[in-house]
Amino acid sequence: MSRLGVFVCHCGENIGRTVDCAAVAAAAARFPGVVHSVDYKYMCSDPGQSMIKKAIADLKLTGVVVAACSPRMHERTFRSAAAQAGLNPYLLEMANVREHCSWVHADRAAATAKAVELVRLMVEKTRRDRALRPVRVPVEPTAMVVGGGIAGIQAALDIAAGGKKVVLVESGPSIGGHMARLSETFPTLDCSQCILTPRMVEAASHPNIRLMTYAEVAAVEGFVGNFEVTVRRKARFVDPDKCTGCGDCWNRCPQKRIPSEFDAGLGARRAIYVPFPQAVPNKPVIDAERCTMLKQGKCGLCAKVCPRGAVDFKDRDRLEKVKVGAVVLATGFELWDHASYGEYGGGRLADVIDGFAFERLASASGPTGGAIKRPSDGAEPKTVVFIQCCGSRDEKKGLPYCSKICCMYTAKHAMLYRHKVHDGEATVFYMDIRATGKGYEEFVRRAIDNDGARYVRGRVSRVYRRQDGRLVVKGADTLAGRPVTVLADMVVLADAVRPRRGSERLAQLFGVGYDQHGFYSEAHPKLRPVETAAAGVFLAGACQAPKDIPDAVAQASAAAAKTLGLFSQPQLEREPVIARVNRNLCSHCRSCVHTCPYGAVKDFEVKDRAGSVLKVVAEVNEGLCQGCGTCVAVCRSHCIDLDGFTDEQIHAQIAALEAA
Template sequence: MARIGVFICHCGENIGRTVDCAAVAQESAKLPGVVVSLDYKYMCSDPGQQMIKNAIAEQKLTGVVVAACSPRMHETTFRRAAAEAGLNPYLLEMANLREHCSWVHEDRPIATGKAVDLVRVMVEKVKRNRALYPIQVNVEPTAMVVGGGIAGIQAALDIAAGGKKVILVEKSPSIGGHMARLSETFPTLDCSQCILTPRMVEAASHPNITLMTYSEVEAVDGFIGNFEVTIRKKARYVDPAKCTGCGSCYTKCPQKKIPSEFDALLGKRSAIYTPFPQAVPNKPVIDAEHCTMLTKGKCGVCKKICPRDAINYEDKDELVKVKVGAIVLATGFELWDHSKYGEYGGGRLVDVIDGFQFERLASASGPTAGEIRRPSDGQVPHTVVFIQCCGSRDEKQGMAYCSKICCMYTAKHAMLYRHKVHDGRAVVFYMDIRAAGKGYDEFTRRAIESDGAEYVRGRVSRIYRRADGKLIVRGADTLAGRPVSIEADLVVLADAVVPRKGGEKLAQMCGVGYDTNGFYSEAHPKLRPVETAAAGVFLAGACQAPKDIPDTVAQASACAAKVLGLFAAPKLEREPIVARVNQNLCVHCRACINTCPYGATQDREIKDRQGNVVKVVAEVNEGLCQGCGTCVAICRSNAIDLDGFTDEQIFAEIATLE
């Protein structure tokens, strides 16, 4: 005989505001099988959990329904409490009165009625639950970090320092990411390369870290503790084992006019190249698109010049399979393309540049050796206009969100310009100054108060190039209540921070969610900021949201802590929500085997005592099964059921609503 307990949570005001929780408890008490029904302000709190535990012990409950928030939020909490009281945790179910009811309704009586229905459904389900036990799986104690910027480097170094192996995958020829391109960093103005390059070298030389540059993730299979990843090592056309990085090849390469991605297209590189002199590994690759030997079969200079015979024009992409227990995604960001802003010249004005281009102009290793010279004619600009929020906070043409880092780097740009061009005028158009960070507000104030940047509060409506070459910037000074027009020589747009193009593909491979903007979704915005919906996959840096270097590094270290925690135990417990085949009913049509997205269903031979095969049936590998239920749906003889979500349970839920 079922003895069910129902516990209704008010969730402070979240549920209580629109649902009459006491009434729901009263109604629930009348349901057949329910022996106790209580409501409480915060069921997840210690006294709330104690209430459940006491009822389990005193009333000898066989099942529990907690009607509160989403099970994604607190199912683990309540199941742990049930287990502590001696009840198998899988005999506890949650009815979602918050996301499914109070948050989406306004009418109190109707919402209360719906809440009673939601409880009744779960009571019918839990009556049919059976005790389940977690599944033990092995853990491969190696992590893969995708992305070799500061986020990926930091995560890799911290995991490696914890004694575990790391494979660091980077798609470009060198690690270092965007940070390697920056001139100086806020709020201390220390040189970016000076603080980054030692870490790049450390990552390359650490015995626990395997660097895979010029490589991309092709496929991800498996699950937490047991991922199988296919990585494409792109053809480098240079054998890294032989190459010493002497540089003869790129000095002699006749193709020298290729816009350098590293220099934000302001500088030039050769067809065989390392992105920058401090690259790690410091071994060139050949850009197959621009190398005339590879496109037309003419040239071959680098092969002739190479003293180590490291050049191989026949090189091909290679697919490598690795087994890893955890994945850290650190794929970073790119800048929004301001050519969408027709009113700012639609990308046609060469002296209207983006933040990275200004970084390269200000960088000692950049195309102008650190002198601020505008792209069109190489002149030193006497008036530079900086425009914040370009494509940010613009739901019409750009992104609705604040890109977070632009206020700070624009202040830095204005400062650097004023430090380098003493008689120059720096005008910054801004909407709000968002400088919440240690030493940040002091930094922007310094730009205004002592470094002489003129800050104008207002957006810019239009930029055009007058016949005399001046860029006319039409903005507003909303504090003075007047339109302003500035004659500028250079305009720097603080373009919005957006996720990497094509990042959705990697997310889908890993089972990670992403928001409408394409940023990867964390498991919980406050309490699980580095985990994702996919167990064993973690997020570091700007792939999750716009972030500056300190936040990125902190998040990367947090990822490392999570990975090391996961690797600390030799075995991992998994939820026992898996499919189960009734071998008496299975007719071995193989539909489930063909359809399982995880390869978890397989053949099993049933033999008699003599060892003769009498029957072949389908069987589910508990280690691989993700409990998606596809096999249950496709099985035509109804031989498969999903533990925790059996047909019987679901039919009972539906039937009670009629």
């Protein structure tokens, strides 16, 4: 039998002015299950709370209804008071007679009658409340960061600095990401490698960080605090423990003409290689597709010259399971392929290059040693045309969104070009200039005013190669309202930024949402920008949306802060509003499995003692369930229920309205 106490608060005059609180208390005293009903001036005050606590103890109350303000205001207050008095806090409910009644109605009789009904609703619910315990999940205080670009490195360093272990997983042979490929960075023109490589070394040497390069996430099990991630460690064919990075092997490899991915195809690498000289770890891998020993069993020169015997042609991919409590996804971006733009040469003109290729030309450590030379013949281009929004803001053939970073790096490119080729002409075609960061507008102005970049507002309609090898760029100057033709030696396209290929697959593994372009979805676009719908999975960098370095780094630190916050307690405590399946009644139609926004409902095999499957039913994972109850409502036989909002409680509330 229920023994409920009802406590009606006047909230000074706030409730009492329109609602006859004494009458409400008197009416509530007659509700079934209510053994005690009083009203008081300020229930949330110390004496008010003491009154509740004393009644719980003296009258052995099994439930409490506080008729006062919104539960959003004081539910926590009253529930902790109940807990102090020894009552399970989830056996206390609030009837909202202030925000939903006294403040919105003027008629005292009507407001009082409504307040009585609101109390009645909560009495009916409370009678059917069950004692709930917060779901406690142990937390493994190790984080995984997926992606070893600047965002991933920053997140790993911050988490490590917070005293927690980090596993940094990178798919390539080295960390560093795209930032390692940049020559200089806007708006300060810092040398990218000079600011990045110390971070790379720090990440590699930090005692709390474990690097897993040349590795990919293969499978994910578990939930917040308790992920088990299977990492595929791709065969390197070089034992990193034996290798000293001396370079004898790659200097001797006869495969000399493999286009270097790092150098955007402008330079060459070997079949055994480190992607760039400052790579971390500075240990080579063998490209199994290009190595004649692995392909045809011939050569083996690298193994012969290796003084440490580190080369192992029998190496295979290995799977390794890692237990982590939180994950930061920092998988970054890649450039949209301008081959879809036939009018710009469709990727076939050697001297029409993308932004990364220009970065490598301008980089002191690049294939040309920092000299701007066009790819076709190595000549110094005297006229360069930069075309912005190549694939961006183009719903028809490209991508509808703004790639955000191109206005700035194009200004930088024009500037760098003019610094290196003093008599060169730089022309930039743009749609709009979006230079909204700190110091950005000034930077663009500098490119125009100090470095003489010629900015033409308008789209380029066509780029083609003339007989003499020069490129003809035909466009429109929409400010002057006339067509423009520029003869150029080289064209640089600011290709759109898109998520890395395969980002959707990774999102599916972690249960993270993504948009139609593959960018990861944050839990809330304004207030939860680094969290995802999957608890314990955070976002950093351009995998969420196009971002420049400062934004990516800031978000990485935010993701690290979220991770450290999660790790600050040994256990995670969650509201016990959890869906439960009645296995006996489940017919396994799987509607709930399809419905759950969190992938928390899974098939469960009911087995007999011998281990043979008797039937398959749905089961809710407590760690993943967020308590929305959507699965409950799609279950035709109502064999799922939601703690805290059970069918029985809601039925009783609706029935109470009828009786009233």
